[in-house]
Amino acid sequence: MKLADIRIDYTLKSLDEKDVNASPIDQFNIWLEGAQQSKVQEWNAMNLSTVRPDGRPNSRIVLLKGVDTGLVFFTNYNSAKGKELTHNPFAAITFFWPALERQVRFMGKVSKITSQESDEYYFSRPFASQIGAWASPQSEVIPNRTYLEEKEAKLLTLIKEETITRPEHWGGYRLIPEEVEFWQGRSSRLHDRIHYLKDSGGNWKIGRLAP
Numbered sequence: 001m002k003l004a005d006i007r008i009d010y011t012l013k014s015l016d017e018k019d020v021n022a023s024p025i026d027q028f029n030i031w032l033e034g035a036q037q038s039k040v041q042e043w044n045a046m047n048l049s050t051v052r053p054d055g056r057p058n059s060r061i062v063l064l065k066g067v068d069t070g071l072v073f074f075t076n077y078n079s080a081k082g083k084e085l086t087h088n089p090f091a092a093i094t095f096f097w098p099a100l101e102r103q104v105r106f107m108g109k110v111s112k113i114t115s116q117e118s119d120e121y122y123f124s125r126p127f128a129s130q131i132g133a134w135a136s137p138q139s140e141v142i143p144n145r146t147y148l149e150e151k152e153a154k155l156l157t158l159i160k161e162e163t164i165t166r167p168e169h170w171g172g173y174r175l176i177p178e179e180v181e182f183w184q185g186r187s188s189r190l191h192d193r194i195h196y197l198k199d200s201g202g203n204w205k206i207g208r209l210a211p
Contacts, residue, residue: 010101010185015192017206024180024196024204028104029067031182035097047094048073050084058084064095065121070176071106072113074121076138077169083139085110091175101185108177118171127161133170134159181209 021027035043044064052058058080066072071093075081085091093106122130135152142148180196193209 009187010191011187012101013184014186015182015184015194017194017208020182020194020206022204022206024177024182025067025069027182028180031097031100031102031104032067032095035095035100035102038097038100040097040099043097045095046071046073047096048081049092049094050081051088051090052080052084053087065172066174068174070108070174072117072172072174074118074170074172076133076136077112077171079138081139085173093175103181103183105179105181105183106175106177107179108175110173110175113172113174115171119166121172122166122170127164130164130166131155131159133167186211 021030032043042063045061046064047059048062049057049059060081062073062075062081064071065074089110090108091110095102095104097103122133131152134155135148177196178198182192182194184192186192189211191211193211195207195209197205197207199205
């Protein structure tokens with residue numbers, strides 16, 4: 001089958017302005033819980049898009065690890081995404097749950113969370129993942145897989161579970177949304193798109209976008 005011939009007609013649900021929460025974070029939590037209860041695979045996976053210093057976009061899948069005033073995720077601060085966020089702290093995040101015919105897009109400014117918050121999550125991770133944060137020079141060119149495995153093995157002889165500390169180069173970020181869009185697939189490609197835009201006073205304006 002040709003790619004141009006692939007079509008899926010979305011018919012599960014609809015979405016109307018009067019049905020959404022006044023807060024996009026509260027509305028997102030409703031949809032996120034729905035994705036979890038529906039047993040959507042990797043329901044907390046999201047596409048994080050940043051901007052390189054040359055102005056070109058860069059995207060990758062990361063995992064959502066918290067929702068409060070914004071969206072929280074963790075990474076190596078020296079990774080490509082970390083360096084890009086230092087250069088330009090604005091980013092976009094997209095969730096897509098095809099089984100529910102739903103997509104959510106967030107756009108806003110990203111900043112590092114507190115050291116205490118990063119410590120709390122870091123020490124909740126399995127010990128192997130804690131060691132991994134020390135072992136991997138994320139986004140750097142390495143000679144081969146063996147390089148990583150040997151570095152991990154060496155660290156395991158030097159660091160014990162009761163003495164490990166969080167690397168200073170590893171921690172969390174929080175994206176505070178300024179725009180949010182909820183997309184519900186509909187028949188004939190006439191999808192529902194409900195858009196939230198934060199005004200200068202910090203209030204959310206809700207509108208509908210053409211599909």
